[in-house]
Amino acid sequence: MTRVLLATTALALLAATPALAQQKTVKIGFVSTFSGPTAVIGNDMRNSFELALDHLGRKMGGLPVEVVYEDDQQKPEVGVQKSQKLVESDKVNFVIGYIWSNVLLASLKPVIDSQTFLISANAGPHQIAGAQCSPYFFSTSWQNDQTPQAMGHYMNQKDVKTLYLLGPNYAAGKDMLGGVTSTYKGKVVGEDLTKWPDQLDFSAELSKVRRARPEAAFVFYPGAAGVQFLTQYAQAGLKGQIPLYTAFTIDAITLPLQKELALGVPGAQQWVNDLPNDANKKFVADFRAKHKAYPSFYGAQSYDAANLVSSAVVAVNGDLARKDAMRAEMRKANYASVRGPYKYGNNHFPIQNFYLQDVVKDADGNLTLKTVATIVENNQDRFHNECPMSW
């Protein structure tokens, strides 16, 4: 009898173990670009995310964290496939990442339809801030229009009267140019959307800029394209002739390649590596010690995404089925963001400050970014009224 009991107990335990094991980890899918020319951005996000997990002791709410990294190859069709795989076969609790707005737009539906939380650590297309907003979506970055809107304000301050706009022809490029025109008060004398991501030679567009003779040019060229653009701008003899204003074109990843070409070119950002809060000091110092380079804003947003998710898991004591309670906690943004405290709007996009940043040399002679001024405070995106969600 005892033997039978023992055997039954053992069998029951055996059967129960997998189920218990599943509940005993927080499973996170991380979608970013890990191959091709923009893989450096994905690697930077992964490094920052891993650093955040290290700082959290690789546990959230007492549960160990398991991460599945997936490469979207910067292609929407690959991104949606990988996102589906994460929710359907890996059964992750959270999907984090997404550099590119077109990839995020394609991937959103399968994730939120499965009632899995999606935290964008970069892309912020206006559709998701407005009509397509979702209770299962959060952003630890910005809505695309916000950063160029801040740049528009700054150009008004600098009294720029005529402006030429340049950006890539995809979801984010259109948002960026739309954002800057919504706040800029001068006259837009020309606008070009270039083929994305494979147009790397801007000779035709630069010739048009030169002929249009604007007082300034605003550009959005993320990743390696930013290096190519600044190089060709200088080669065309336009640097120094027509001042550049940028969004997401100069960052910690591109600066080592842009070098002196980036000096004196202002940009706007919600996070800069020298923001003086404690969470940021720790993030930047530990990142630099480990990777011998400055972290980028992509990394900072990924670091925040890990901490936002952790705050939600801690709030429910690791009971990942309590999604409403986790959402309620994330809405408070109750964690130490490296950008400093911020609030969430009704559409789950941050209401936050945007800073003017400039390129300087640090103590070791390396180029880095520095906060110069606050352009706008507690800025909320211009699409939140179109989002039916309220709480």
Added chain:
Amino acid sequence: MLLVLEQCLNGLQFGLLLFLLAAGLTLVFGIMDLVNLAHGSLYMVGAYFAATFTAWTGSFVAGAVLALGAALIVGMAVEVIAMRRLYGRDHLDQVLGTFGLILFFNELVRIVWGPAGLSLPLPAWLSAWIEILPGLDYPTYRIAIIVTALAVALLLYLLVMRTRLGMLIRAGASNREMTGALGVNISLLYTLVFGLGAALAALAGLMQAPIQTVQIGMGENILFLAFVVIIIGGIGSIRGAFIAAIMVGLIDTLGRAFLPDLMGLIMSSRGASQVAPALSSMLIYVLMMIVLVVRPAGLFPVSIK
């Protein structure tokens, strides 16, 4: 008017760059009957070599010359080690084999140079600009590309049409068995032709490097255009590649430059700025389709072997 002229120069420069890439591709395809998808990898390797050698020697020209020599050696080594296995096999086998080489080269570059990419700065004398006509300044470096590519096109013409080696290349292209039977070392000839193609690709890559960044996979997108060029020009024809490359360069550049304004005449400027980029990126493929319909073998078909 000056803007049109300037955009034509931009188009010419882009077209000549495409020609350098397409010339190697069409030589290898036409003479050796080999579909080489890894041609873009040689373009990338040329750019990486140039960035490295320029950093070592401190001179852009010396770096470029060393890079060309190194690319020639790499090209011949690739031919001896890998390509020989693919001659006479199905085109699909060749596509598969050379696609594998793309992956191999991308990974090799990642191991040797790291994933972040390199920059190849121009010397001061090349990063200035010249006043070609009153009111028309043009970057010196882009003029240097035009002059170099035209010189290479001329040399290539002389090589193929006026030298003994060129005669053998043409003979090998029209009947390889007969040429071999007459005592010509065909396999050495193929190694040389492949090395030459590699050097041309590397030249295109290293000239493009200071304009763009040197990065993994940089040759893959431009390779599509090179294939379009050799299809339009007629496979195996250097003259066809030259004319088709300039056509593609001009149409692509002028489309990008002027289509938004033309579209603006018939629709709102906001709509035009959305539609024009999509339409202009289609233009060269439209051109290819028209050529394929009218002259299925390309503009300058090479006579059948």
